[in-house]
Amino acid sequence: MIDQLIANIKKTNAPIVVGLDPMMKFIPEQIQKAAFAEYGETLKGAAEAIWQYNKGIVDAVADLIPAVKPQIAMYEQFGVAGLIAFQKTVAYCKEKGLVVIGDVKRGDIGSTSEAYAVAHLGKVVVGEKSYAPFDEDFATVNPYLGSDGINPFIKVCKEENKGIFVLVKTSNPSSGEFQDRLVDGRPLYEIVGEKVAEWGSECMGSEYSNVGAVVGATYPEMGKALRKVMPKSYILVPGYGAQGGKGADLVHFFNEDGLGAIVNSSRGIIAAYQQEKYAQFGAANYADASRQAVIDMREDIAQALQGRK
Amino acid sequence: MIDQLIANIKKTNAPIVVGLDPMMKFIPEQIQKAAFAEYGETLKGAAEAIWQYNKGIVDAVADLIPAVKPQIAMYEQFGVAGLIAFQKTVAYCKEKGLVVIGDVKRGDIGSTSEAYAVAHLGKVVVGEKSYAPFDEDFATVNPYLGSDGINPFIKVCKEENKGIFVLVKTSNPSSGEFQDRLVDGRPLYEIVGEKVAEWGSECMGSEYSNVGAVVGATYPEMGKALRKVMPKSYILVPGYGAQGGKGADLVHFFNEDGLGAIVNSSRGIIAAYQQEKYAQFGAANYADASRQAVIDMREDIAQALQGRK
Numbered sequence: 069m070i071d072q073l074i075a076n077i078k079k080t081n082a083p084i085v086v087g088l089d090p091m092m093k094f095i096p097e098q099i100q101k102a103a104f105a106e107y108g109e110t111l112k113g114a115a116e117a118i119w120q121y122n123k124g125i126v127d128a129v130a131d132l133i134p135a136v137k138p139q140i141a142m143y144e145q146f147g148v149a150g151l152i153a154f155q156k157t158v159a160y161c162k163e164k165g166l167v168v169i170g171d172v173k174r175g176d177i178g179s180t181s182e183a184y185a186v187a188h189l190g191k192v193v194v195g196e197k198s199y200a201p202f203d204e205d206f207a208t209v210n211p212y213l214g215s216d217g218i219n220p221f222i223k224v225c226k227e228e229n230k231g232i233f234v235l236v237k238t239s240n241p242s243s244g245e246f247q248d249r250l251v252d253g254r255p256l257y258e259i260v261g262e263k264v265a266e267w268g269s270e271c272m273g274s275e276y277s278n279v280g281a282v283v284g285a286t287y288p289e290m291g292k293a294l295r296k297v298m299p300k301s302y303i304l305v306p307g308y309g310a311q312g313g314k315g316a317d318l319v320h321f322f323n324e325d326g327l328g329a330i331v332n333s334s335r336g337i338i339a340a341y342q343q344e345k346y347a348q349f350g351a352a353n354y355a356d357a358s359r360q361a362v363i364d365m366r367e368d369i370a371q372a373l374q375g376r377k
Numbered sequence: 378m379i380d381q382l383i384a385n386i387k388k389t390n391a392p393i394v395v396g397l398d399p400m401m402k403f404i405p406e407q408i409q410k411a412a413f414a415e416y417g418e419t420l421k422g423a424a425e426a427i428w429q430y431n432k433g434i435v436d437a438v439a440d441l442i443p444a445v446k447p448q449i450a451m452y453e454q455f456g457v458a459g460l461i462a463f464q465k466t467v468a469y470c471k472e473k474g475l476v477v478i479g480d481v482k483r484g485d486i487g488s489t490s491e492a493y494a495v496a497h498l499g500k501v502v503v504g505e506k507s508y509a510p511f512d513e514d515f516a517t518v519n520p521y522l523g524s525d526g527i528n529p530f531i532k533v534c535k536e537e538n539k540g541i542f543v544l545v546k547t548s549n550p551s552s553g554e555f556q557d558r559l560v561d562g563r564p565l566y567e568i569v570g571e572k573v574a575e576w577g578s579e580c581m582g583s584e585y586s587n588v589g590a591v592v593g594a595t596y597p598e599m600g601k602a603l604r605k606v607m608p609k610s611y612i613l614v615p616g617y618g619a620q621g622g623k624g625a626d627l628v629h630f631f632n633e634d635g636l637g638a639i640v641n642s643s644r645g646i647i648a649a650y651q652q653e654k655y656a657q658f659g660a661a662n663y664a665d666a667s668r669q670a671v672i673d674m675r676e677d678i679a680q681a682l683q684g685r686k
Contacts, residue, residue, distance in 0.1 A: 089489070091488065092502075092503075100504075104504055109503045109504030109505060109506045110503060110506070110508075111501075111503065111508050111510065113503060113504075114501075114503045139485075139489055139492075141483070141485055141489045141490070141492035141493045141496065142489070142492050144492065144493065144496040144510070145492040145493070145495045145496040145501045145510060146496075146501060146503075146508075146510065147464070147496070147501075147508065147510030147511065148457055148460055148461055148464065148510075150496075150510070151457055151460060152457055155456070155457065173483070173484060173485055173519075174450070174482070175482060175484075175519060176448075176450055176482055177547065177548075177549040178549065179400065180398070180448055180450045180451070181450070183448075183450035183451050183453065183454040184450045184453065184454070186454045187450065187453040187454040187455075187456070187459075192420075192423075192454045192455060192456075193401075194401075194418045194419060194420065194422060194423045194455075195409075195413055195418030195422075196418060197418045197419070199419075199420050199455075199456065201420065201453070201454060201455065201456030201457075201459070202456065210482075210484060210519050210521055211521070211555065212519055212520070212521040212544060212547075212555060212556070213544070213547050213549060213551070213552060214549065214551035214552055214553070214554035214555055214556070215551040215554060216549040216550060216551040216552070217549075217551075235521060235522070238486065238521075238522050239486075240486040240487065240522060240523070240525040240526075241525060242522070242523035242524040242525040242526075243522060243523055243525070244523070245523035245524060245572065246520065246521060246523055246565065246568065246569060247521070247523070249560040249565065249568060250560060250561070251558040251559060251560060251565075252559070256555065256558065256560075256565070259555065259558060260555060263554065
């Protein structure tokens with residue numbers, strides 16, 4: 069699956085992933101009103117609003133980007149109806165040729181971790197039939213439980229040609245509380261990064277591994293160090309835009325070949341119309357605002373990468 | 378909510394939680410056949426089998442135990458249908474007066490972590506209405522992202538009188554890969570335990586905190602140390618039974634007051650009829666086997682605690 073992601077990145081010339089993290093406050097009033105008119109102010113109504121909102125954005129940006137990253141929490145909070153919207157979003161994006169990274173941050177052990185892997189990347193057996201429940205292409209995974217949590221995902225990735233991104237150094241301010249603690253003089257995130265490289269070596273694509281890592285844009289120096297620790301792992305980089313990461317910070321996450329990283333932006337793209345910069349589009353044309361924000365982000369990253377040479 | 382859990386423990390005299398982690402291989406054939414006859418070999422059929430199986434066990438053991446712990450991965454792997462079975466199980470157990478610990482191991486940051494907290498412990502707002510999507514009493518939470526991941530859960534716990542159990546030292550063999558690494562001469566799990574005590578002080582019940590910790594039965598010496606680090610935190614102890622933890626190992630997890638810990642057993646209870654010890658019950662009476670296994674577990678723990686005095 070990493071080969072598919074890289075092919076998409078090369079085709080679009082945009083190492084960008086759009087985070088489909090819908091919050092009600094982002095969804096234009098006209099979409100909410102239409103959904104509530106049909107289903108009432110119910111979980112189903114909220115889920116319909118999310119789905120229509122997503123669809124508008126995906127239709128507007130699909131030709132520009134290689135991948136999307138729906139954040140399942142934003143769907144899960146609307147219960148079963150929300151998860152149906154998640155499922156529809158995943159399927160729709162795949163139809164459009166996009167690689168779908170399920171930002172699920174699951175993590176458990178043994179048969180439980182395998183159940184999560186099956187839920188999101190694999191197939192579950194029922195009697196003599198089998199089903200792919202959520203069927204993302206990649207999933208994000210939490211490493212705190214160690215190899216017992218990761219290996220069941222790798223097993224499913226091999227069977228299904230899928231991939232994972234393991235949390236290594238997250239973009240949030242308090243990520244250092246545990247991740248930066250020094251172990252034999254080295255920060256924990258480096259130890260985790262080493263394990264990612266090790267896990268990744270068991271599940272290679274052509275050039276890069278199907279086991280990638282999450283490293284926040286807000287910590288460029290750490291990204292630089294981790295880039296070396298995990299040379300074959302793609303880095304999924306959150307924290308660009310709204311969280312404060314800038315284009316220039318991102319160069320360290322890429323390898324010399326211009327590959328090796330994919331930068332996520334969520335509200336910076338999907339709620340672009342709410343920013344002053346894109347206000348002229350208005351709520352009615354929110355999807356056009358998102359398209360423009362993708363074009364601007366692509367340019368920002370391209371310039372930063374060019375400036376590096 | 379911790380007060381409710383403690384009240385239930387005192388009433389049943391059993392610091393036990395039954396892990397409702399249904400796997401198809403545990404579910405007696407007659408239940409699977411009936412479910413597939415109604416819904417076919419579909420996700421819905423699997424979910425119906427899970428639900429009927431759970432219901433049988435809960436009916437058989439509810440008067441003996443204070444709490445259950447459904448493992449959401451085992452439901453999530455059957456997609457939306459599975460999550461409906463999860464929801465039904467949660468609601469049914471609450472009707473029976475049981476405290477429900479959602480073993481969801483979620484963890485993210487900021488508004489995303491809040492969305493998870495809302496999904497599992499709180500209420501989500503839709504227009505002028507609000508809904509409680511999954512509505513467990515407690516949820517398990519992963520600490521790797523630090524306070525930014527935990528605080529949104531604590532906020533919801535305060536609003537809704539709910540609780541969390543934070544992963545500190547998990548029961549699996551590879552839990553030491555990161556959790557045992559020494560930071561300034563002390564293992565990481567102790568650093569996490571200290572944070573649990575700190576987070577817990579902001580969210581107290583009468584005697585214990587609504588912020589508890591997960592510490593595996595398989596590491597009794599570490600449990601002993603962590604018991605001191607987090608005196609006001611309830612410890613949820615997995616790993617008893619199938620994973621190798623014994624009654625005698627458990628005493629260290631309890632405080633002098635006989636409180637402070639609740640021990641989970643999953644397959645040891647729910648699939649008891651598949652063990653030689655309970656084989657005489659047969660698949661038809663699987664729930665009676667579960668009841669006997671609960672009685673034996675209660676006795677094992679009571680003896681261990683008595684032996685300590």
